[in-house]
Amino acid sequence: MTSEGTPRPAAQGFSPLDAPKEDELYKCVHCGLCLNECPTYLATGQETESPRGRLWLMKGVVEGEIGLTPSVTAHWERCVQCRACEAVCPSGVPFGRLMERTLAQVRRLPGRRRFSLGHWLGYRVVLPRPWLLRLLGRLAWAYQRSGLQWAARRSGALRLLPAGLRAAEGLLPALPTSSFTPTGRVVPAQGQRRGRVALLAGCVMAVAQSPTIRAAIRVLARNGCDVLVPRGQGCCGALHSHAGERAQARELAWRNIQTFLEVGVDAVVTASAGCGAAMKEYPELFADDPRRREAAERVAAMTVDITEFLAKLPLRAPEAALPLRITYQDSCHLAHAQRITRAPRQVLAAIPGLQFVEMHDPARCCGAGGAYNLLQPELSERILSAKMDDVAETQAAVVATANPGCMMQIEKGLRTRKMRVRVCHVVDLLDAAYQREAPR
Ligand code: SF4
Ligand code: SF4
Numbered sequence: 495m496t497s498e499g500t501p502r503p504a505a506q507g508f509s510p511l512d513a514p515k516e517d518e519l520y521k522c523v524h525c526g527l528c529l530n531e532c533p534t535y536l537a538t539g540q541e542t543e544s545p546r547g548r549l550w551l552m553k554g555v556v557e558g559e560i561g562l563t564p565s566v567t568a569h570w571e572r573c574v575q576c577r578a579c580e581a582v583c584p585s586g587v588p589f590g591r592l593m594e595r596t597l598a599q600v601r602r603l604p605g606r607r608r609f610s611l612g613h614w615l616g617y618r619v620v621l622p623r624p625w626l627l628r629l630l631g632r633l634a635w636a637y638q639r640s641g642l643q644w645a646a647r648r649s650g651a652l653r654l655l656p657a658g659l660r661a662a663e664g665l666l667p668a669l670p671t672s673s674f675t676p677t678g679r680v681v682p683a684q685g686q687r688r689g690r691v692a693l694l695a696g697c698v699m700a701v702a703q704s705p706t707i708r709a710a711i712r713v714l715a716r717n718g719c720d721v722l723v724p725r726g727q728g729c730c731g732a733l734h735s736h737a738g739e740r741a742q743a744r745e746l747a748w749r750n751i752q753t754f755l756e757v758g759v760d761a762v763v764t765a766s767a768g769c770g771a772a773m774k775e776y777p778e779l780f781a782d783d784p785r786r787r788e789a790a791e792r793v794a795a796m797t798v799d800i801t802e803f804l805a806k807l808p809l810r811a812p813e814a815a816l817p818l819r820i821t822y823q824d825s826c827h828l829a830h831a832q833r834i835t836r837a838p839r840q841v842l843a844a845i846p847g848l849q850f851v852e853m854h855d856p857a858r859c860c861g862a863g864g865a866y867n868l869l870q871p872e873l874s875e876r877i878l879s880a881k882m883d884d885v886a887e888t889q890a891a892v893v894a895t896a897n898p899g900c901m902m903q904i905e906k907g908l909r910t911r912k913m914r915v916r917v918c919h920v921v922d923l924l925d926a927a928y929q930r931e932a933p934r
Contacts, residue, residue, distance in 0.1 A: 507555050507562070512598040512740050514552055519592060521585045522549045528579035528589075533859040534572055537876045542569045545579035545589055552596055567600045572870055574863035574877070575736055576826035581833065590831060591778060597738030612658050616865070617739050621697050621729045622746060628673055631701035635669040661868045667905045673704040678725040681715050688718030688807060692759040694750070694773070696766050697729035699898040706898075706918070709925035710765040710800055716928050717809050726753040730764075732772030735779070736864035743772075744779050748786060751776065751793045762793060765800045765921055767828035767897035768864070773797040774832065799828060801896055801920055805837035814930035815847030816923060821890040822850070823881070823904065824857040825897035838896055838920045845927045851888040858884075862903035874903075882907040885915065893917045 508514065528545040529535050535544035542551070548570055554560035573593055580589040620626050637643050643666075646652050652660050675695050683689075691714060695707055707723075714721045727750050731743035750773070754762050764770040774797050776790035798806075822842060828834045835857065842850055861867060861877030881904070885893055893904055893915060904917045 507558055508596075508599045509602065512595050514556070514592045514595040514599075516556060518588050519549065519552055519556065521587045522546065522583075523585050525584065528583055531578040531582050533574055533576060533578070533861065533877045533880075534873060536880075537873060543572055545573075545583075545587075548573055548593070549587065549589075552592065562600065562603055567603070570596050570600060572873060574826075574859050574861065574866050574870075574874075576859035576863060577830040578826065578857070578859065581830040591775075594735050594738065594740070597736075598740045599738070601738035612656075613737075617734055617737060617742060621733060622742070624697065624700065624728050627697055627701050631669060631673055634666055635671070638666070638669055657871070658868055661871045665867060665902050665906050667702055667902050669702060670705050673701050675700055675704055675707050675723055676711065677723045679722070681711050681721040683718045683720050684716050685810075686718050687720065689760045690720040690722070690758075691761045691763045691803070692754055692757050693721055693723045694727060694730060694762060694764045694766070694769055695723050696764075696769050696898065697733075699766050699769075703898050703901060703919070706765060706901075706922055709919070710763070710921045713804070713809075713921050713925050713928065714763065714800070717804060717807055722757055722759065724753050724757045730769040730772050731779070732768045733864050735772055736768075740779065747772075747776050747779055747790065751786075751789050754793050754796070755789060759796070761798050761803060762796045763798055763800050763803050765896070765919060767799060767825035767832065768899055770797055770799045771827040771831035799832060799834055799837070799896065801828075801838040801841050802832075802834050804921075804924075805840040809841060809844055809924070811844040812846065812924065812927035812931060814927055814932075816845050816927045816930065817847040817849075818892050818923075819849045819851060819888075819890045820892040820894055820923070821853045821885065821888040822856060822920075823853070823860060823885075823893055823895040823900060825895055825900045826857070826859050826863075828896050829857040838894070841920050841924060842894060845923060847927075848923070851890055853884045853888045853890075855884060860900050860903045860907070862897075862899035864899065867903055867906075878903060878907045882911055882913070886911070886913065891915060892923070894920050894923055896920050 524546055526546055532544050541547040551566055551569055560566055575593055577590045652663055711721050729746050730750055731746035734743035774794050776794045777787050780787040780790045824835055859877055860881045861874035867874040895901055901917050908915050
């Protein structure tokens with residue numbers, strides 16, 4: 495009721511399809527233990543930019559107290575979805591799942607980004623088509639190699655670009671000359687055979703970090719696995735789930751589920767923490783579809799992060815030393831979503847010669863968050879800046895991580911600060927150590 499005693503007009507609430515589940519929402523006891531883990535709360539100091547505040551807003555909509563107005567939805571859209579809150583919550587609030595479902599509701603609102611050209615092109619046109627991504631990757635490579643990028647950055651011409659495109663340009667990593675990935679054939683195991691695995695090549699990673707994919711294949715083969723990068727796979731749908739595009743995420747997930755079930759492997763290995771987290775949660779995407787859910791459960795059970803897989807084998811320690819001072823950044827979707835923090839450190843510890851320095855708060859988000867760094871550039875920059883301070887303090891020559899989005903974000907941070915530090919994936923370092931061994 496309003497203060498004048500007249501009935502309050504019904505606020506626009508969540509629609510039933512992909513709505514946040516109320517039993518999960520009401521698990522929050524408002525203890526606030528999650529607040530100091532939240533990068534957006536730490537950056538702004540505002541309750542509405544904290545997990546507890548965002549859950550309050552969701553409850554307000556469920557109870558009809560508030561509507562889905564732009565000022566409400568903006569607080570959800572400023573969430574990086576790092577899931578640091580979920581990892582520390584004593585009540586087990588599945589924050590990541592609640593937020594993905596909430597954003598799916600926001601996405602359906604008339605006049606929202608659903609109709610933005612950039613959003614439509616990115617999520618509906620480019621990401622689902624690996625060939626188009628490769629083509630754009632080649633064009634971006636030519637832009638970098640021709641000197642156009644250098645000239646554009648030096649002249650300030652980039653200021654003329656729309657904000658989203660300018661942010662995307664700023665994120666472009668140094669693209670590899672070749673985006674070749676040996677798909678559709680088995681790379682045989684070396685030495686005693688220990689299994690047969692399929693590797694997810696991913697979407698952006700297959701273009702921007704293809705050398706890491708090839709390193710992952712060599713490392714797995716070196717550890718006794720027959721490795722197959724199945725044809726027919728594509729984007730895993732993680733970016734879509736993250737953006738609230740759940741219908742599209744289901745389509746992409748279903749394509750990969752069928753592809754990976756057809757090839758008959760012991761495990762589906764990913765070198766991308768974000769993709770691995772999404773694939774392990776495929777059953778949730780098909781909660782209302784028992785037939786497809788069963789197949790999703792099988793693929794989820796087979797999915798492993800490459801560091802988890804290698805640590806469990808266990809990996810064959812390289813014989814050659816790699817004398818480097820390194821630090822490690824925990825990717826949110828490895829540390830918080832998959833709860834894997836020991837395995838990457840075990841892999842790094844197996845490499846002789848590495849001098850490992852733990853950075854301050856290595857599991858604090860770097861601000862990448864899917865397309866967060868494009869959609870919320872100002873807040874993402876503030877979060878990244880804190881991360882770069884921690885990296886600088888270690889005086890490491892290399893930052894290792896386990897997620898392509900973090901690699902791009904940290905590379906951008908290093909470039910902006912003109913730091914002479916490299917970023918790479920954990921398997922890049924392991925592969926480099928193997929490459930140094932005397933030929934057998
Ligand atoms: S830690 Fe969990 S229960 Fe406590 S406020 Fe955060 S989400 Fe709610
Ligand atoms: S997911 Fe990360 S950014 Fe979002 S509320 Fe939780 S801790 Fe904060």
